[in-house]
Amino acid sequence: MSxxxxxxxxxxxxxxxxxxVKNYVNIDRASTLYQSxxxxxxxxxxxxxxxxxxxxxxxxxxxxxHSDLSDKQKIYLYSTPLIDESEFFKSLATDxxxxxxxxxxxxxxxxxxxxSCKSQSVPIILLDEAQLYPSELMEKIRLLSDSRIVxxxxxxxxxxxxxLIAKEHFQTRIWESIELENASSNEIKAYIQKKLMKENCFDxxxxxxxxxxxxxxxxxxxxxxxxxxxxxxxxxIYEWYDMNQPYKLNRVMIPHKIIEMAAIATxxxxx
Amino acid sequence: MHDIQELERRWIKYKIKxxxxxxxxxxxxxxxxxxxxxxxxxxLHVSEKNTTSVIVKxxxxxxxxxxxxxxxxxxTQIKQTDEKLFLQPxxxxxxxxxxxxxxxxxxxxxxxxxxxxxxxxxxxxxQIKASVQPSKTIVKPNTAIEQKSKKIDIQTHNVDNVxxxxxxxxxxxxxxxxxxxxxxxxxxxxxMKQYDLAYNYALLTNQLDSKVDMSWIIFSKSLVKxxxxxxxxxxxxxxxxxxxxxxxxxxxxxxxTGRFK
Numbered sequence: 001m002s003x004x005x006x007x008x009x010x011x012x013x014x015x016x017x018x019x020x021v022k023n024y025v026n027i028d029r030a031s032t033l034y035q036s037x038x039x040x041x042x043x044x045x046x047x048x049x050x051x052x053x054x055x056x057x058x059x060x061x062x063x064x065x066h067s068d069l070s071d072k073q074k075i076y077l078y079s080t081p082l083i084d085e086s087e088f089f090k091s092l093a094t095d096x097x098x099x100x101x102x103x104x105x106x107x108x109x110x111x112x113x114x115x116s117c118k119s120q121s122v123p124i125i126l127l128d129e130a131q132l133y134p135s136e137l138m139e140k141i142r143l144l145s146d147s148r149i150v151x152x153x154x155x156x157x158x159x160x161x162x163x164l165i166a167k168e169h170f171q172t173r174i175w176e177s178i179e180l181e182n183a184s185s186n187e188i189k190a191y192i193q194k195k196l197m198k199e200n201c202f203d204x205x206x207x208x209x210x211x212x213x214x215x216x217x218x219x220x221x222x223x224x225x226x227x228x229x230x231x232x233x234x235x236x237i238y239e240w241y242d243m244n245q246p247y248k249l250n251r252v253m254i255p256h257k258i259i260e261m262a263a264i265a266t267x268x269x270x271x
Numbered sequence: 272m273h274d275i276q277e278l279e280r281r282w283i284k285y286k287i288k289x290x291x292x293x294x295x296x297x298x299x300x301x302x303x304x305x306x307x308x309x310x311x312x313x314x315l316h317v318s319e320k321n322t323t324s325v326i327v328k329x330x331x332x333x334x335x336x337x338x339x340x341x342x343x344x345x346x347t348q349i350k351q352t353d354e355k356l357f358l359q360p361x362x363x364x365x366x367x368x369x370x371x372x373x374x375x376x377x378x379x380x381x382x383x384x385x386x387x388x389x390x391x392x393x394x395x396x397x398q399i400k401a402s403v404q405p406s407k408t409i410v411k412p413n414t415a416i417e418q419k420s421k422k423i424d425i426q427t428h429n430v431d432n433v434x435x436x437x438x439x440x441x442x443x444x445x446x447x448x449x450x451x452x453x454x455x456x457x458x459x460x461x462x463m464k465q466y467d468l469a470y471n472y473a474l475l476t477n478q479l480d481s482k483v484d485m486s487w488i489i490f491s492k493s494l495v496k497x498x499x500x501x502x503x504x505x506x507x508x509x510x511x512x513x514x515x516x517x518x519x520x521x522x523x524x525x526x527x528t529g530r531f532k
Binding site: 233236237240241244257260261264265269271 | 272273275278279281282284285286288
């Protein structure tokens with residue numbers, strides 16, 4: 001292998017699976033859902049539920065919302081779940097009311113703090129991976145949202161368990177739910193191309209034909225995370241051929257062979 | 272960085288695996304095609320098959336005919352006339368006896384006039400008339416006929432020395448319509464030289480089963496005994512044409528040469 005850098009190095013890095021608002025790609029359906037979520041947040045709703053299968057872009061959407069609204073209103077993103085109740089309320093007290101509480105902080109004490117520091121606008125808390133919170137804490141989050149001290153946007157994986165949580169804790173509350181679904185073949189193509197074009201990788205973007213997108217969609221089932229992983233692997237293979245056997249490369253379009261090899265390498269195809 | 276060569280090998284294995292079902296099906300179809308072509312029904316095969324099946328059917332039918340109708344040699348000739356050969360009463364004896372069968376007799380003649388009729392020969396019209404199956408023409412006697420028959424019975428059997436066994440056989444013949452019994456009675460009456468009754472029972476037996484050779488023989492013999500030699504000859508000739516019965520041929524020869532009177 002030579003020491004020079006392949007032209008496929010850059011497109012490969014585009015598909016590193018990182019949740020960064022800069023990497024947010026505006027797909028039509030995702031855009032519609034985002035607008036819907038943005039409008040819901042402005043409504044006097046106690047709770048908003050955002051749910052979908054893993055890899056459908058929930059975290060990215062939450063990140064985008066936080067990024068867009070953080071300049072305008074009090075909005076806080078809890079990407080990692082705070083399992084401990086005291087830690088959760090202490091974090092809330094610090095973020096919302098700038099109160100550093102010594103010792104354990106329970107629900108009652110937090111409500112007292114919230115009432116003493118009541119502000120005009122209701123702060124928004126974005127809770128990612130909410131299915132990991134204990135049910136007792138979820139019950140207190142529900143009570144907190146009932147008191148209209150804080151507005152919660154809860155993000156859940158769509159599984160039977162999460163549906164149960166939704167039923168038990170939130171069914172009777174005034175709330176809005178938004179479901180994110182897997183991408184279609186066209187959306188996958190648009191997603192890949194937009195991502196590449198954002199980084200000025202136009203030639204690479206053009207290599208993804210409808211057929212290639214269909215195959216990628218078939219392998220990943222429209223999962224954005226898996227798509228990132230697969231396309232990253234595709235460019236990794238391209239990079240190797242470019243460096244070692246460039247005569248074998250199809251630079252016009254991505255051949256099925258490379259996509260399938262990438263799928264085998266990433267475990268998406270069991271060979 | 273992936274081990275691309277290893278990845279290529281895995282990819283080839285994957286492709287073989289993914290196409291294995293298709294390849295298996297293809298091989299199966301390729302193997303199957305010669306069998307299908309070989310065993311497919313082409314027109315020649317069909318015609319041959321049909322011919323053979325027809326032949327088989329015919330042979331089966333022939334076999335059935337043979338098994339059912341062993342003595343029926345002249346089936347073709349019978350078919351030419353389209354109907355079976357039965358004896359028809361040329362004399363009026365039949366009307367005067369206590370018969371269990373209803374036979375197509377145009378005019379019932381009282382027993383008292385029988386002898387006259389025979390003697391004058393005016394109503395003697397021997398003929399071989401083709402009729403439909405006996406089962407269609409033979410009708411079970413109804414009560415009225417039986418009542419009538421009883422009246423006649425008294426008259427016809429107003430004969431001395433009538434054997435009780437004969438009466439018993441007559442009763443059984445009435446009930447069962449068994450041609451064997453009819454033939455027995457015909458023979459018996461012929462032996463007893465009661466040719467009119469022999470004639471009648473031979474006729475009845477023949478109506479029940481026209482293939483009973485002896486019914487034709489006794490019928491013809493009775494005719495000769497009743498003085499109707501010509502009619503007996505013509506009846507036998509008709510029968511011989513259809514059956515080639517050796518006994519009938521022999522009897523005909525005897526009648527014609529005058530050895531049987």
